[in-house]
Amino acid sequence: xxxxxxxxxxxxxxxxxxxxxxxxxxxxxxxxxxxxxxxxxxxxxxxxxxxxxxxxxxxxxxxxxxxxxxxxxxxxxxxxxxxxxxxxxxxxxxxxxxxxxxxxxxxxxxxxxxxxxxxxxxxxxxxxxxxxxxxxxxxxxxxxxxxxxxxxxxxxxxxxxxxxxxxxxxxxxxxxxxxxxxxxxxxxxxxxxxxxxxxxxxxxxxxxxxxxxxxxxxxxxxxxxxxxxxxxxxxxxxxxxxxxxxxxxxxxxxxxxxxxxxxxxxxxxxxxxxxxxxxxxxxxxxxxxxxxxxxxxxxxxxxxxxxxxxxxxxxxxxxxxxxxxxxxxxx
Numbered sequence: 001x002x003x004x005x006x007x008x009x010x011x012x013x014x015x016x017x018x019x020x021x022x023x024x025x026x027x028x029x030x031x032x033x034x035x036x037x038x039x040x041x042x043x044x045x046x047x048x049x050x051x052x053x054x055x056x057x058x059x060x061x062x063x064x065x066x067x068x069x070x071x072x073x074x075x076x077x078x079x080x081x082x083x084x085x086x087x088x089x090x091x092x093x094x095x096x097x098x099x100x101x102x103x104x105x106x107x108x109x110x111x112x113x114x115x116x117x118x119x120x121x122x123x124x125x126x127x128x129x130x131x132x133x134x135x136x137x138x139x140x141x142x143x144x145x146x147x148x149x150x151x152x153x154x155x156x157x158x159x160x161x162x163x164x165x166x167x168x169x170x171x172x173x174x175x176x177x178x179x180x181x182x183x184x185x186x187x188x189x190x191x192x193x194x195x196x197x198x199x200x201x202x203x204x205x206x207x208x209x210x211x212x213x214x215x216x217x218x219x220x221x222x223x224x225x226x227x228x229x230x231x232x233x234x235x236x237x238x239x240x241x242x243x244x245x246x247x248x249x250x251x252x253x254x255x256x257x258x259x260x261x262x263x264x265x266x267x268x269x270x271x272x273x274x275x276x277x278x279x280x281x282x283x284x285x286x287x288x289x290x291x292x293x294x295x296x297x298x299x300x301x302x303x304x305x306x307x308x309x310x311x312x313x314x315x316x317x318x319x320x321x322x323x324x325x326x327x328x329x330x331x
C-alpha cells in the first residue's frame with residue numbers, strides 16, 4: 001500500500017514538473033492545431049496615428065501588379081520622403097457602400113437591370129468577408145439595406161430588392177454620397193470604398209459639390225463611379241457636368257470613374273473594380289506631430305519594380321488618394 005502511494009506521488013511530481021518547466025524558463029506554450037481546426041491568420045494592423053493609403057499599381061496593359069515588396073515603394077509628403085512604417089500586400093476584406101441612383105431618368109434607363117446584375121457579380125467576385133450597405137436615392141437618399149456581412153448574405157439581400165419602383169425626377173446625388181460617408185463610421189474594416197451608380201447629375205441636394213468633395217478628402221474613403229449615360233435626357237447627359245463630377249470625386253479619393261457605353265461593358269467594369277479592390281497595397285507612414293497644421297498635405301507614391309529577366313525596369317502607373325488633412329488625429 002505504501003509502495004503504491006509512493007509510486008503515485010512520484011508520477012504526480014513528474015507531470016507537475018513538466019507543466020511548470022516552461023513557466024520557470026519562460027518557454028512559450030503553443031496550442032497544437034487539430035486537422036479539423038480553423039487556422040487563425042493574423043491580419044497586420046497599423047498604429048492608430050498612422051496615415052494609411054490603399055495603392056493600386058498597374059502595368060502598361062492595365063494588369064494589376066502583385067508581389068511587390070516594401071522596398072519597391074517610396075512615399076512623399078509635400079515632396080519630403082517619409083519612412084514607410086506599415087506595409088501590407090495581402091487580399092484583405094473591406095467595407096463597401098453601394099449608392100444607386102433611382103431618380104426618374106435612371107429608372108427608365110434600359111441599362112439599369114444590367115447594372116444591377118453587374119453589381120451582384122461584383123459581390124460574387126469580391127472578398128467573401130466584405131460587408132456592404134445599399135443607399136438608393138432620387139429626391140432624397142434612403143438606406144435600403146443596412147450593413148450586411150459576407151458576400152453570400154449580401155447577394156441574397158440584394159437579390160430580393162425591388163428595382164421596379166419609379167423614382168422622382170429630382171436627384172440628390174451629393175446628399176446620398178454624404179450619407180454613405182457617414183455610414184462608414186460604423187464599418188467593421190479600416191479599408192472602405194463606395195460604389196456609385198448614377199449619371200452624375202444633381203439638382204436637389206442640401207450639400208454642395210464642395211461640401212462633398214471636402215468630406216471625401218477628410219475620410220479617406222475610396223469612391224468608384226460607374227456612369228450610365230442618359231441620351232434621352234440632355235439635362236443628365238454624361239457629356240456635361242455629370243461626367244466631370246464623377247471623375248473628380250473618384251480621382252481625389254484614389255478610385256476611378258468608368259463610363260460604359262454598352263451592357264457588356266457594364267459587366268466588365270464591375271468585374272474590373274472587384275478585381276482592383278483585391279489587388280491593392282496598403283502603405284502607411286507616421287506624420288510629424290509638429291506639422292499638425294490642419295492643412296492639406298499632398299502625397300505622392302513612387303514605385304520601382306524589380307528588373308525583369310531581360311534587365312529592364314517595367315513602366316507602371318500608380319493610383320492613390322491625393323493627400324490628407326494634417327490634424328492631431330488623422331482619422
